[in-house]
Amino acid sequence: MSAPEDRPLLRVVKGAPDDYQLAALTAVIAGLASVSPAEDKAARRSEWANPARRVRRPLQHGPGAWRASGFPG
Template identity: 45%
Template sequence: MSEAISRPTLRVVSGSPTPEELAVVSALVAAAGSGDERSPAPPAARGTWSDPARRMRRPWLPGPNAWRSAGS
């Protein structure tokens, strides 16, 4: 059987990072690559008590006895 040729996953192009910096970068790359591929859960539905439209007044409807609904 032939041996698998291992290539480095990350390569430093310029500069000389410390071992701690390389550890941080490799941890970030590993965390980003191992993410769950499912879509995030939809946001929870907002209750009607906090609906901004509730603060808007209803339009006044002209007509007979419209004055009775004007105070509500």
């Protein structure tokens, strides 16, 4: 049994590619092997979990305050 270093990295099974075609194939395979997998995008947080929802304007006092409390300002 031969050592792993003695085995070719690529083997042509069918056809007779020239040196340029083998070089192009080797470059493509090496490029694909060196690319790291794409990282997933961060999951979008629910608006319910937004801490800014806990902050609100102070309630108004005086005449018409009940009406003003229902309208965002």
